[in-house]
Structure formats: structure tokens, C-alpha cells
Amino acid sequence: MRNNRGAGARGGARGSGRDGSRDSGAGGGFTSRGLKTRVKTAGKRSASSTRWLDRQLNDPYVAEAKKRGYRSRAAFKLLQLDEKYHFLKPGARVVDLGAAPGGWTQVAVDHVHSADGRGKVIGIDLLPVEPITGAEIIELDFMDPSAPAKLKAMLNGPADIVLSDMAASSTGHAQTDHLKIIGLAEAALEFAREVLAPGGTFIAKVLAGGATNELLAPLKRDFATVRHVKPEASRKESAEIYVVAQGFRG
Ligand SMILES: C[S@@+](CC[C@H](N)C(=O)[O-])C[C@H]1O[C@@H](n2cnc3c(N)ncnc32)[C@H](O)[C@@H]1O
16 A cells, blocks of 8 residues: 555555454544644734634644645544544445545545555546555546536445545635535435445534534434534634434445
8 A cells, every 4th residue: 555645644554454453543533632722813824814824823732734645634534433433434435425525535545555556546636636556536527417426426436435625715604604514514425325335334514503504404314323423633622523423325
């Protein structure tokens, strides 16, 4: 298996062993230590970019992602979900919706061993994603009418896992953002229902409250278990949560 995680990755072996074993604490097993870096409000920097910079510099997941060679701190959200619900099995076939910059795709490739020719990992995003060995990436709007057919052609068979970390850029208007993310999750679910093998797993990012409940009825009908989960790596101040639906009834 080639290591997709750059010079910073510790031997490319964290996250999951080649034998499929999980290293405990891969997601949350570290704590922020060391001194807090203070960011001063500088001349041209706005208060919001100062806050962003402060958060980046003092976020243990940002530092750990860099150390392990993950392209995003979001990688830890998927690691923590998998630590709990064990869906990323060696040989699994995975579709990652909203893949850029590629953290979840890297985690999926590691766990299913697709770089060794086992399973399959397909990612899609509006934005370009730097190539990841073991993954096929398509740059396309998932809401484009051609997207589901293109993904199905790439899959060339059923999927075991459909992941959606898709989020449209924030409008600053909470209700609008909420409706947009639910729209993406609904489209992801529709796609998942078409491609998942019986027993499959569907995971999607939603925002807590409101229309999230509208997704519940179809999810409960189609999956044996449905949970709402906020992984530790998800920022406390963010309303994002993940629906984890397992045991697709087919
Ligand atoms: C939070 S990021 C995903 C991070 C990713 N899981 C990772 O670990 O690197 C959300 C992504 O969803 C993508 N996205 C939003 N709407 C989309 C759409 N309609 N089609 C494809 N991608 C979309 C965005 O471009 C963005 O890259």
C-alpha cells in the first residue's frame, strides 16, 4: 500500500493496520498540550480572520492532521465515527460525496486497502482534489443530473458505504444554510438507496434541529439503525452532526 499522506505521515500506519486492525484512539486519542498561541489583531486582518487563525493555530486536530499527513482535520470525524460503528472494513466499496480536500477519502483508502486492489473508493467534489492513490475522483457537482449515473458507472456494482460530508458554503443565514445542507443530504440518501448493497451504511452531515427530522422517516424505513452523532472532532460551536444509518434493508 502506498502512503498517500505525505512526509508528515508517521509511516502511513496510523488509522488502521494493513490487517484491518484498528489502532485505538486513532481519532480522539490525543489531547491538546503545549502553550496556546495567541494571535494579535493585526492591521489588515479582520476580527473574523483573526478568530479563524487563532482556532487553526490552537486546534489539536489541525496539528495532528498535519503530523499524520491528512489533508483535513475532518479526517478525524470519520475516524471517530468508524471507531464507534466499524463500517470501514477491508475490501469495502465506498463513495465519498463532497470529498475535497480529501481527508475522508484518505481514511477510506487506508481502511478498505483499495491501494492494494481491495474494495473501491470513489470521491466526488465540485472542487479539484489532488490525486489519492487507491481512489478515483471526479470533479463534478453532485446535484448535476448526470452525477448519479457517472458515479454508478465508476462503481460498476453495488456500494457498501455512502458517505456525505457535503456542505454548501455558508450564506450566514442559518435557515437557508439548514435547508441547503438538508437538500444535499436528501440527494445523497436518494443516491445511497440506489447503490447500497443490503446491509450497507449511509453517513451524512446535517445540522442539528429543524428539518433534520424530515430525513428521519425515510432513513428509519430503509435502515435497521439510525443514529445522530456528533464526533469529538466536530467543533462544539458548529451545529453539524452526522446521521449514521446502518443495515440497509435493500
Ligand atoms: C467539509 S468539506 C468536505 C471535507 C472532506 N470530507 C475531507 O475530509 O477533506 C465539504 C465539501 O463538500 C463539497 N460540496 C458541496 N456541495 C457539493 C456538491 N453539490 N457537489 C459536490 N461537492 C459538493 C464542497 O466543495 C466541499 O469540498
